[in-house]
Amino acid sequence: MSLKERGAITGIGETAYSRNSGKSVVALQMEASLAAIADAGLAPTDIDGIIAYAPSGVVAEDFVTNFGIPDLRFSATTPMGGASAVAAVQCALAVVATGVCRHVLIPLGRNGASGSRIGARVREMPQFRVVGEFEMPVGALAPVQLYAPMARRHMELYGTTSRQFGEIAVATRRHAALHGNAIMTAPMTIEDHQASRMIADPLRLLDCSLESDGAAAVVVSAAERARDLARRPVYVMGAAEGHPDSPSVISQRPDLTTLGLAKAAPRAFAMAGVSPAEVDVAEIYDCFTFNVLCQIEDLGFCGKGEGGPFVEGGAIALGGRLPINTHGGLLSQAHMAGLNHVVELVRQLRGEGGATQVPDAEVGLVTGYGDMGDGSLAIMRRG
Amino acid sequence: MATEAAAKPLPEPTRDSKPYWDGLNEGRLLLQQCAACRKIRHYPRPVCDGCYSMEVAWIEATGRGRVHSWTVAHHPFHPGFKEELPYIVAIVDLEEGVRMNAQMRGVTPDEMRIGLPVQVTFERTKEGLTLPAFVRTQ
Numbered sequence: 001m002s003l004k005e006r007g008a009i010t011g012i013g014e015t016a017y018s019r020n021s022g023k024s025v026v027a028l029q030m031e032a033s034l035a036a037i038a039d040a041g042l043a044p045t046d047i048d049g050i051i052a053y054a055p056s057g058v059v060a061e062d063f064v065t066n067f068g069i070p071d072l073r074f075s076a077t078t079p080m081g082g083a084s085a086v087a088a089v090q091c092a093l094a095v096v097a098t099g100v101c102r103h104v105l106i107p108l109g110r111n112g113a114s115g116s117r118i119g120a121r122v123r124e125m126p127q128f129r130v131v132g133e134f135e136m137p138v139g140a141l142a143p144v145q146l147y148a149p150m151a152r153r154h155m156e157l158y159g160t161t162s163r164q165f166g167e168i169a170v171a172t173r174r175h176a177a178l179h180g181n182a183i184m185t186a187p188m189t190i191e192d193h194q195a196s197r198m199i200a201d202p203l204r205l206l207d208c209s210l211e212s213d214g215a216a217a218v219v220v221s222a223a224e225r226a227r228d229l230a231r232r233p234v235y236v237m238g239a240a241e242g243h244p245d246s247p248s249v250i251s252q253r254p255d256l257t258t259l260g261l262a263k264a265a266p267r268a269f270a271m272a273g274v275s276p277a278e279v280d281v282a283e284i285y286d287c288f289t290f291n292v293l294c295q296i297e298d299l300g301f302c303g304k305g306e307g308g309p310f311v312e313g314g315a316i317a318l319g320g321r322l323p324i325n326t327h328g329g330l331l332s333q334a335h336m337a338g339l340n341h342v343v344e345l346v347r348q349l350r351g352e353g354g355a356t357q358v359p360d361a362e363v364g365l366v367t368g369y370g371d372m373g374d375g376s377l378a379i380m381r382r383g
Numbered sequence: 384m385a386t387e388a389a390a391k392p393l394p395e396p397t398r399d400s401k402p403y404w405d406g407l408n409e410g411r412l413l414l415q416q417c418a419a420c421r422k423i424r425h426y427p428r429p430v431c432d433g434c435y436s437m438e439v440a441w442i443e444a445t446g447r448g449r450v451h452s453w454t455v456a457h458h459p460f461h462p463g464f465k466e467e468l469p470y471i472v473a474i475v476d477l478e479e480g481v482r483m484n485a486q487m488r489g490v491t492p493d494e495m496r497i498g499l500p501v502q503v504t505f506e507r508t509k510e511g512l513t514l515p516a517f518v519r520t521q
Contacts, residue, residue: 133394134426138485138514140472141460148454149474156497201455251474251484256452
């Protein structure tokens with residue numbers, strides 16, 4: 001049984017994004033979820049499945065309690081860090097396709113700026129146990145320090161440059177400035193990127209994503225239900241997750257420049273029945289600029305090692321051959337662990353992208369990346 | 384308090400990894416070798432992914448290897464490393480076919496390259512722990 005188009009995103013919601021929400025993480029997630037449920041034309045009690053974001057500490061029980069959900073039939077988490085949100089779309093698709101649920105809520109929210117910061121959080125996560133024992137003691141502590149050697153090796157093998165990383169930061173910032181709900185909106189040039197201080201060579205400050213407060217939520221509904229709801233459904237054509245070799249320790253990975261997404265992408269494209277050339281807009285998980293470049297390769301938009309030239313000359317900006325991160329991404333909009341990417345893709349495929357709308361976007365793609373290299377993607381089309 | 388350098392994060396050895404840490408304390412780099420099929424693996428873990436045996440032998444590595452990749456840390460993500468900035472963390476291909484990461488000594492960032500030959504050394508920290516580091520061998 002194929003999951004192709006057995007489910008659709010029927011509702012999307014977001015809070016304002018900021019560096020200090022002044023609200024609890026539970027309240028943020030409830031606010032975004034209520035917005036998504038209302039967007040779908042549903043009542044909170046219609047939700048019968050929840051895929052919570054475990055690292056936020058907010059669980060399915062919180063939604064049952066706050067919404068008075070009478071009969072929750074399914075709850076799960078997809079523990080893949082930044083790949084969780086898009087992996088949750090695949091999970092929800094399976095659950096609605098098999099009749100377990102009708103409407104699955106995927107919430108995600110955090111006080112990532114005003115609460116505990118990433119360097120402190122990762123040391124508490126069980127998936128970083130091995131890194132915690134063997135690599136953090138020698139000084140490789142934060143994700144940027146663990147990912148930087150992947151970027152360095154890509155540069156050494158393929159001639160990729162820091163300026164090419166800068167192309168990603170600059171295009172993303174331009175989109176954030178147009179979007180309306182983004183934290184970083186000041187204009188940025190390649191020279192600004194090059195002048196930003198080094199964090200973990202070769203990654204500079206402007207190669208790094210934000211730490212943000214806020215929440216996003218989406219509702220995934222069974223296809224036969226989606227048709228009767230308030231909004232034009234956005235059908236999930238294909239979805240997959242992939243785990244790299246040596247999934248929890250980058251240093252032991254046979255190829256440092258290939259992510260779990262390389263395994264997932266062919267599965268999702270085969271399910272969807274489309275090729276990369278047919279993708280009109282892509283929201284690509286951008287914890288760091290390099291990770292975008294690497295995923296563009298692993299998705300098959302170009303060959304391994306060709307990502308640097310691919311992103312040059314505005315090719316990934318609005319009007320380019322593959323507009324990416326039309327909301328400003330994690331780099332400039334907010335770090336909602338990629339659920340904001342799902343929300344933005346749905347907005348694009350509904351034609352509600354406003355100033356960053358890709359004209360006539362019919363097919364789009366969203367990726368997740370997390371926990372040292374896990375990957376996920378969903379390919380969607382407008383209904 | 385303010386005059387003392389902050390403590391670094393300490394490893395918490397497990398039953399699977401204790402021989403590795405004990406070896407470092409003795410100035411030896413020990414690696415797990417499958418007692419059944421002889422495949423060498425790292426970091427320490429209970430099962431051989433080649434034959435699924437859980438019988439382990441520990442062998443002493445030569446400590447020789449080549450740089451696979453690296454980063455230069457400029458930003459302090461932990462107060463225990465602030466005084467050492469900037470420092471180089473290298474991922475090294477050991478002769479035994481596995482990798483490990485550790486800081487480089489006696490090399491500047493612009494001298495780093497893939498394939499740089501290195502040799503492990505052992506450093507006693509003020510916390511009473513021995514950590515591996517690498518020096519260039521030519």
